[in-house]
Amino acid sequence: MLFNRLTIRLALSLTVALVVMMTISMWTSLRMQENTLREQAAVRAEQFASSQRIQLELALDTRADALRELKRNLLTWLEPHPELKDEAGLKVLFDSLWLLDRDGYLVDAWDSNSERLARTANFASFYASDIFQRVKQDDALVISEPVDNLDGYPDIVHFAYGLHDQGEFLGAIIGNIALRDHRLFRELATLEVGTHGYISIVSEAGKILFHPDPETTLRQLPEDKFSQIMHEAQRNKPTAYMNSFNNVPSMISVSHFAGANWYILVVQPIEGVYAPLDALRNMQLQVFGTGAVISVVLFILLLSYQLRPIRHLRQHTESIIAGDANFLPVPRLRELRPLVQRFNSLLKQNIKQQQALEERKAYFDIVLQTSPVGQFMTEPSGKFEFINKKLEELTGFTLAELRATGMRAHILEEDIEKVVAMWTGVLKDTHPSEVDFRFTRKDGTVIWLHVETTPVIVQKNCLGHVGTVRDVTSSYTEIENLRTLATIDALTGLLNRRGQDQALKKVIMNARLFHESVIVLVIDLDGFKAVNDEAGHDMGDQVLKRVAQILMEHTRETDFLGRMGGDEFILILPKCPVNRARDIAKEIVEDIALIPQDLTCPIVTASVGLTELREDDSEPDDVVRRADKAAYAAKHAGRNQVFEDFKSKATN
Structure with missing residues (x-):
């Protein structure tokens, strides 16, 4: 088999080691690049969130300043005051403007949409509303949570100032921004952050004020996600790894601007963050595959060249086995030279021992072949391996014939049972035994044989059996004669x-x-x-x-x-x-x-x-x-x- 060859084993082992080493190197490199990409993406997201926060703060400050100026004018001018429809500057910054008296009723209004403006005449008092109560108590700018319960009006956010004159509350001025349609938010929807990234704005109550997906706008964030966002906003590096609003694994950078108590979120899906890494991974895989193939081919060639002495030893060893050579040539490699010299020394000893064994075998062959009694050797199963010339003469059968037929086929039926019992005991108990039985020779004559057999035991293992066979026909004939020659009691x-x-x-x-x-x-x-x-x-x-x-x-x-x-x-x-x-x-x-x-x-x-x-x-x-x-x-x-x-x- 190929796997039994040293060259194949070395090539496979070192190839696996090379592939494992290159794989670990590539994996380590990709992990480092992944960490670098993540850190860079986080930095870019934080910078982008900070820049957008600054722009939004500027936009909100502009609107706050314009409303504050209008407030000051309203408190300074004598009645009748200018109408809101004449405030050209505010009309660019807001979608609608409302002026409320001290009881919360609408005194004056302007709206970019005439249909909505007509519906304001039906508005009830805002006195009980949260925004009205807040501006009544505070002279500062108040920005409301999203309002979606005004009939005929879209979802809006109030920017409001209270009109206070020498401690007396006179009313309120409110500027409204439509969350879905205002230019401020439409511009955010066009911004792209990395691959499939976007910007979102969340209020301090966890309400989504802006999201590129209109269906997501005005949804309430789950408590666990909002708590995590609040926590990340307070860190030095406010970047969180969590599922986005739509349960997509994302990297979210948080920036808080205090003017409105809003949070601007830069959301980048992890898949988009690591998109450059996929291309890099594919490129590295190609480079790795090509490099691995070239390295393996070069390694196998070098290995094959370096293992030439071992191949030569194998070829010479096969020649020795085939009988075409007696010794191995001594190689030049210092590592192999002592081994080959020792092997050649063992070969010399083996040749001498083989010669001595052949001589002893020839001696024992002569002893066995000239023995006056029949002798045999069997396998552990009892099948003949050797019979001497005397046993061939006794039975008339050759070794091949006895191996083919076995002894049982030539034993008289009356004696088979005791012979089988004796031989079964020999095979089972591995002890010497003997038996007499009648045997039909090849020429048809019947003779009495006396068989003695002994097991050959080496380290508790039976290697076979040896035994002798004698013709005892004359003894049985004499016994029969003794029994018949006037030696029998008549009764x-x-x-x-x-x-x-x-x-x-x-x-x-x-x-x-x-x-x-x-x-x-x-x-x-x-x-x-x-x-x-x-x-x-x-x-x-x-x-x-x-x-x-x-x-x-x-x-x-x-x-x-x-x-x-x-x-x-x-x-x-x-x-x-x-x-x-x-x-x-x-x-x-x-x-x-x-x-x-x-x-x-x-x-x-x-x-x-x-x-x-x-x-x-x-x-x-x-x-x-x-x-x-x-x-x-x-x-x-x-x-x-x-x-x-x-x-x-x-x-x-």
């Missing part, structure tokens, strides 16, 4: 005294030769005389036959069973573990005790003596006498039990 079908002697001698000889164990049991019936006396000799014969049948049920084909005479029997068990012999003896005692129930005869039990073949036994009869004494001890200890004598120690 029970067991070995008679002569057969017992021959079998015991043969078993002891094999045990001495192959260092195998031999167990001997002597069974002496209890109460057999009473059977003959009370039930007759025919019943006695049936009991003896039944005992012989029980003995055969509890022994193997390779064991020897005999009738020593009268009511005594013998079992010769070659290669039988002591614990298994004890179990056999116990089972025989239990089954013989059940004979009276089966045959309806007097009580019959068995006293059994159990012993082993010892190195100091000089005659076959030594082991038989020892077993007979153990049986005699069992009879005199109460009958119907087993006594054993192992290593000169008799136990019940």
